[in-house]
Amino acid sequence: MRSQPEASSLDSLPDVLRVDEVAAFLRCDRSTVYELVHRGELPVIRLGRAFRVSRDALARFVSAPDHA
Numbered sequence: 001m002r003s004q005p006e007a008s009s010l011d012s013l014p015d016v017l018r019v020d021e022v023a024a025f026l027r028c029d030r031s032t033v034y035e036l037v038h039r040g041e042l043p044v045i046r047l048g049r050a051f052r053v054s055r056d057a058l059a060r061f062v063s064a065p066d067h068a
């Protein structure tokens with residue numbers, strides 16, 4: 001089983017996260033993360049069909065006034 005990131009600190013996260021890791025950090029469903037991606041609210045890196053989210057992009061998303 002893959003370890004999930006702790007929600008306590010962005011600094012403890014890897015530089016690039018999978019959708020399930022982002023969902024665990026945000027404490028939401030994977031489908032919610034995909035919705036954020038498709039609406040353009042959360043920028044991603046595409047690797048074939050897979051999405052990856054940079055830690056910096058996640059930090060900007062979390063600190064945005066609409067999400068604070």
